[in-house]
Amino acid sequence: MSLSPAFADLLASATVEDSVFELRPDYRALLLVAEGIEPGPSGSASEQLLQEAENSARLALAEQPVGELPHIAAWQEAFRAFGAKPKKVRNSAEALIRRAEQGLPRVNRLTDIYNALSVIHQIPLGGEDLAAYRGAPRLLRATGEEPFETMAGGEPMVDHPKPGEVIxxxxxxxxxxxxxxxxxxxxxxxxxxxxxLFIFDALDPLSTEEVQTAADELVEQLAAFSPGLRNQRRLLTHDDAGAGK
Structure with a gap:
């Protein structure tokens, strides 16, 4: 089944600005929109996947430090390119892999699933609730004025990115x-x-085929408890005709 028109339009309108590709021409964003998800808390299936991810991280780190894992190292270089310090500001996959040895967080079913797949495939993977989304997703270099809703000291607050930051x-x-x-x-x-909306962020040496495999596994996990699942994906690359427009 196809997506509803509003979500199909959102996916078709997603963009990555040229300024981002100038930092990393090898960057690829695979965007996956899924609707018809059956909501629910963490369960036995997500727990099993989290345990698989924790074991995967332990095996990977037994062979080499996290910073030497090829895709993690590539993201450290990407962070340096826009002024972030990787030892202080870690990409989401690295942060989870480091945490996995002591145990990944248990949040809710959807978050648990994408966190687990992020660790297993060693790829930054994020999830956004489309009920709260406004317009199409865009990846760009910040002006520094954009509002960012977050928490500090247990209280909600609005912060702002630094100029030039990739957001x-x-x-x-x-x-x-x-x-x-x-x-x-x-x-x-x-x-x-x-x-x-799920966003898979990829750099070389991770292949596009490996990214698609990770997306396939996410769809499989979602479909297992959502028989009415509808999903569609789009890959944005440096050569994508809509990039930066």
């Missing part, structure tokens, strides 16, 4: 800072989410 955003503001470092609270997935 995902919609018409209402920043949805994820520093490419794939920290998600905003406004669009985070919950136990009630029924429609979601």
């Amino acid at each position: 995902w955003c919609d018409e209402a503001g920043v949805t994820c800072r520093r490419w794939n470092w920290r998600q905003g609270t406004r669009t985070q997935l919950t136990g009630e989410t029924t429609a979601a």
